[in-house]
Amino acid sequence: MGNASLDIDHYQHIYTEYAPMLMRFAEKFVSGFFAEDIVHDVFLKLWDKQVFRLPESDLKRVLYVSVRNACLDYLRRMNMEQEIIDHRALQLKLDELDFFEASDELFMRKDLLDLLMKKVAELPERSQEVFRMSYLEGLKAAEIAERLNLSVRTVENLLYRSLLYLRKNCSNLFLLIFLL
Template sequence: MNFSACSDQQIFESVCQGEERALRHLMHRFWQPLFKTASVTMQDPEVCQELVQNVFINIWRNREKINLKYSIKTYLFGCIRYEVFRNVKKKMDYVELKDLDENYVDSFNPLLKLEYSELLDYLDQMINQLPDKCKEIFYLSRMEQLSHKEIAEKLNISVKTVENQISIALKRLKQGMQNMHIFFQIFFF
């Protein structure tokens, strides 16, 4: 089949039927616009390339399950926004919440600085809503970088209790971040 003359929808339908050539053509057609969209937020071209690759890998893996409600173009741009958000969130997991390196924040697009600040405020609110013991253990783990064993010794509790409390904290924060993800998609993309 000559995909050059096909609509985006026809190409996508061929992808869903398992035709690899259709996927390559879809990638060729949308690679540059998706890359540009990712590069608005992410300054590193290699990261942008990886994010675009992830979009197409996920489409291929889930091709039989995807049920488009909108155009393939809308779907692809939604996917790249999601990949960018996941990448920013993943980077945040490695940054201390209070003592941020200004260079890290400056590595984002300047338009995201305010959003990033709001995200940190939201995260602080969620941490403050944790039960007292859970909040204390989470703080010792993430802010003071203590090991589970050190926390257990300091608070005179078992390592298992520390692990459970950190698990509870992370689960609640993750749920809160998913709500924030919806907020980001609606208001910032």
């Protein structure tokens, strides 16, 4: 028991003497909060490995080298964490730009389709009906003819005239819709 008590007293003496100098040394490399943690960790390892029993000249060298290495390890870890954070931040910005680009395109496309539908509304009623059934519902000319009780040829003529009108009055609009 006496031997353990002497070890604790010797360890406390070394801590009291060297810890403040080691913290100032560590603060040259890291912030004060982390310097204190680093020095405390070094002293815990010192206790575990019984290094405090070394001659004082060797002990001082071991303490400073240990604190320096612990600071380097901390800085490397922080650098890697910062690189990960920077990479994630960059990826987030790229994803955000992609989202805005896609949403702008979506809004433009919607606006252009709204303009096109206004032009479709200018067509005669039967032409509007045939156009919507063909282009919005995706029905074939024969299906439209059957539903509206018209000939296939009449449906094709109505679609043809509708497209001519729209091309003439919306040529730029068609180009924009198909480019987006």
